[in-house]
Amino acid sequence: MLKFSYQEHIKTYYYDTRNQDFTQPTLTGGQSADVCVVGAGFGGLSAALELAERGKSVIVLEGARIGFGASGRNGGQAINGFEDGMDAYIDDMGLEKARKLWEMSLEAIDIIEQRIAKYNIQCDWRKGYATLALNHRRMDDLVTIEQTSREIFAYDYMQLWNKAELKQYLGSDIYVGGLYDGNSGHLHPLNYCLGLAKACLDLGVRIFEQSPVIDLDVGKSKVIAETAEGSVTAENVVLATNAYVTSLPKRIQRGTARKILPIDSFIIATEPLDQETANAVINNGMSVCDNNLLLDYYRLSADNRLLFGSDSSSNKDMVQVMRNNMLHVFPQLENVKIDYGWAGPIDMTINAKPCLGRIASNIFYAHGYSGHGVALTGLAGRLIAEAIEGDDERFAIFESLKSPSVYGGRIVKNLATKIGVKYYKWLDKYR
Numbered sequence: 001m002l003k004f005s006y007q008e009h010i011k012t013y014y015y016d017t018r019n020q021d022f023t024q025p026t027l028t029g030g031q032s033a034d035v036c037v038v039g040a041g042f043g044g045l046s047a048a049l050e051l052a053e054r055g056k057s058v059i060v061l062e063g064a065r066i067g068f069g070a071s072g073r074n075g076g077q078a079i080n081g082f083e084d085g086m087d088a089y090i091d092d093m094g095l096e097k098a099r100k101l102w103e104m105s106l107e108a109i110d111i112i113e114q115r116i117a118k119y120n121i122q123c124d125w126r127k128g129y130a131t132l133a134l135n136h137r138r139m140d141d142l143v144t145i146e147q148t149s150r151e152i153f154a155y156d157y158m159q160l161w162n163k164a165e166l167k168q169y170l171g172s173d174i175y176v177g178g179l180y181d182g183n184s185g186h187l188h189p190l191n192y193c194l195g196l197a198k199a200c201l202d203l204g205v206r207i208f209e210q211s212p213v214i215d216l217d218v219g220k221s222k223v224i225a226e227t228a229e230g231s232v233t234a235e236n237v238v239l240a241t242n243a244y245v246t247s248l249p250k251r252i253q254r255g256t257a258r259k260i261l262p263i264d265s266f267i268i269a270t271e272p273l274d275q276e277t278a279n280a281v282i283n284n285g286m287s288v289c290d291n292n293l294l295l296d297y298y299r300l301s302a303d304n305r306l307l308f309g310s311d312s313s314s315n316k317d318m319v320q321v322m323r324n325n326m327l328h329v330f331p332q333l334e335n336v337k338i339d340y341g342w343a344g345p346i347d348m349t350i351n352a353k354p355c356l357g358r359i360a361s362n363i364f365y366a367h368g369y370s371g372h373g374v375a376l377t378g379l380a381g382r383l384i385a386e387a388i389e390g391d392d393e394r395f396a397i398f399e400s401l402k403s404p405s406v407y408g409g410r411i412v413k414n415l416a417t418k419i420g421v422k423y424y425k426w427l428d429k430y431r
């Protein structure tokens, strides 16, 4: 079992520009609630909010701080659909179920917009997102995605761009073209997360920070979640620990931890760019990802910094590696200072399918969003709330998605991740 020793936020651009600063107490003594949620990232807070809106009493136990995990430090890109496009889902589960999944992925974006409006969450939400191709074979993948979205799902927010069209919006020469999606968007993830937490608190949810769950006592009708200094007795438990799932006792992780292969991702933030330089990078406010397996993703922040991220394996000087990655895309930023650099684990599954399920009839988990967690976590929370209320039809569609397990302990997993990263790098170069 991974000892949970994370206590405070790491230093990021997001942390330094947070617009709320509140701490919650550590759990002491015994408490009870209808539902106990473990983990205060987007996933846990979304479940808590949905349940509180439906009148349930909810306690959230967070091992470190609200938004400490991926939710407080990600690229902020809320992208609809799933990592590998919809064709694999249509092949695996048939058109009818795949269509429901697609519609739910659109709902995931709506959920963000609705919550921002309903709870007045200030998080720089902005629409517009493009996936870019580095060679013609990968451009063909984008053409297929556009075609499937339009012809099968009647989705008309997408536009294919050739190199010249893309150049109107993006100051880089390395891409052959892209696929723009006007319905996906981006936000300041920590401020969105803190906004969700505030909405939860206003609805009476009790959140305890620095209260890692160290054991779960699974009874027939109640579960007791134990921390070092207290416990919560609840009818249902939601595990939203994501890439940190190995912090839970082995007997609780069961097969679920084996599905997650955390891949390190790194982000740098430049100093604020003057308007002219910023416009020469991105001039239409969109966020961007390439469609490599180990991808670059970037966007401008509200104060015109370039937030540039890449998936990679760690290196001693990641800021330098990331700066080189950024200069490969935007050589014009040679003289721009890098103010921040940070890292976090992305919750990948082997086949990039999200992993939602139950380890007992009253213990739910959701993780493995594979680069789509900013949007899908909101949906996962809603589906778990529906299932707890007795309607698990939509949750069951996600539950039926299968991803292969990675067997072995942490050392084997680390090795598998390293080999996987090397293999992906090779594929990105030659495929």
Ligand SMILES: Cc1cc2nc3c(=O)[nH]c(=O)nc-3n(C[C@H](O)[C@H](O)[C@H](O)COP(=O)(O)OP(=O)(O)OC[C@H]3O[C@@H](n4cnc5c(N)ncnc54)[C@H](O)[C@@H]3O)c2cc1C
Pocket: 004, 006, 038, 039, 040, 041, 042, 043, 044, 061, 062, 063, 064, 065, 066, 067, 068, 069, 070, 071, 072, 073, 074, 075, 076, 077, 078, 079, 211, 212, 213, 214, 240, 241, 242, 243, 244, 245, 247, 248, 265, 266, 267, 297, 309, 343, 344, 345, 346, 347, 366, 367, 369, 370, 371, 372, 373, 374, 375, 377
């Ligand atoms: C650098 C980076 C960039 C990314 N960029 C994007 C992006 O642009 N778009 C996108 O869609 N996705 C992106 N992701 C992925 C996305 O951030 C995640 O999928 C999403 O935030 C997952 O939310 P979550 O609530 O499930 O997990 P998290 O936000 O990781 O929350 C889990 C929480 O559980 C807590 N916890 C763990 N164990 C325990 C325990 N035993 N007891 C109590 N609490 C515990 C942790 O402290 C943590 O706060 C990125 C991830 C990273 C790291």
